[in-house]
Amino acid sequence: MHDLPPLTALGGTTPLQDSIGPVTFTESPDWALASVAARLGQEEGCRTALAAALGGAAPAIAAHVQGPDLGAFWTGPDIWMVEAPYHSHETLALTLKAQLGDCASVTEQSDAWVRFDISGEGLEQVFARLCNLDLARMAAGTARRSVIEHLGCYVIRRADGVHVYGPRSSARSLHHALISAARAVF
Numbered sequence: 001m002h003d004l005p006p007l008t009a010l011g012g013t014t015p016l017q018d019s020i021g022p023v024t025f026t027e028s029p030d031w032a033l034a035s036v037a038a039r040l041g042q043e044e045g046c047r048t049a050l051a052a053a054l055g056g057a058a059p060a061i062a063a064h065v066q067g068p069d070l071g072a073f074w075t076g077p078d079i080w081m082v083e084a085p086y087h088s089h090e091t092l093a094l095t096l097k098a099q100l101g102d103c104a105s106v107t108e109q110s111d112a113w114v115r116f117d118i119s120g121e122g123l124e125q126v127f128a129r130l131c132n133l134d135l136a137r138m139a140a141g142t143a144r145r146s147v148i149e150h151l152g153c154y155v156i157r158r159a160d161g162v163h164v165y166g167p168r169s170s171a172r173s174l175h176h177a178l179i180s181a182a183r184a185v186f
Contacts, residue, residue: 008027008029009027009029009114009168009171010027010114010171010172010175012027015027015028015029016175018179019120020179020182020183020186021120021122021182021185021186022120022121022122022186023118023119023120023121023122023123023126023182023186024118024119024120025116025117025118025175025178025179025182026116026117026118026119027114027115027116027171027175028115028116028117028163029086029114029115030085030086030087031083031084031085031086031110031115032083032084032085032086032089032090032092032093032110033081033082033083033092033108033109033110033112033113033165034081034082034092034093034096034106034107034108034109034110035075035079035080035081035082035106035107035109036050036072036079036080036081036082036096036100036104036105036106037078037079037104037105037106037107038078038079038103038104039102039103039104039105042102042103042104043078045103046078046100046103046104047078049099049100049101049103049104050072050080050082050100050104052099053070053082053096053099053100054067054070054071054072054082055067055068055069055070058072058080059072059073059074059080059143060074061074062074062142062143062144063141063142063143064141064142064143064156064157064158065141069084069088069089070082070083070084070089070092071083071084073143073154073156074143075143075145075154081109081154081165082096086110092108092110093106093107093108093109093110111168112167112168113165113166113167113168114165114166114167114168114171114174115163115164115165116163116164116166116174116175116178117161117162117163118161118162118163118164118178119160119161119162120161122185122186123135123161123162124136125185126178126181126182126185127155127162127181129181129184129185130148130149130177130178130181131146131147131148131153131155132146132147133146133155135155135157135162138155138157139157140157140158140159141157141158142156142157143155143156143157148164148166148174148177148178149170149173149174149176149177151166151167151170151173151174151177152166152167153165153166153174154166164178
């Protein structure tokens with residue numbers, strides 16, 4: 001049996017971190033993800049069950065919420081992405097399926113996405129070159145889908161910066177776009 005070391009989406013054994021001017025980009029691989037979609041006719045029950053799992057209300061349209069252990073963001077009508085630290089929630093999808101029962105379809109998403117945490121001054125200028133979202137008008141706790149470098153991505157505004165989720169298979173392209181936009185500004 002092979003003993004293969006785990007690699008990040010950018011191919012490293014440790015997460016990559018880049019600083020361009022005052023902006024820092026950090027590859028953040030240690031997040032478990034699961035999508036939750038309410039089944040037809042079960043929307044209200046799903047929202048209630050998801051709220052119980054999160055320890056607070058399910059995210060409204062274009063919102064991100066953070067509970068005691070889990071975070072979640074809205075991705076479509078009665079569809080959410082749930083996130084949690086991987087080290088404590090390796091079986092996030094199975095746990096959610098057990099908690100939500102037949103009111104929702106839960107799908108493992110951890111290996112499908114790459115997450116970049118971006119912080120620093122001037123993020124609004126960087127994102128003006130990346131996508132059609134006006135970061136200056138996005139309040140903390142806002143989650144929006146946009147296109148960055150022809151890739152469907154989720155952009156989550158936090159008080160301390162931005163999280164960007166993009167397709168793991170295009171992690172290098174997304175990373176290049178983020179770095180190139182920052183270099184254009186700084």
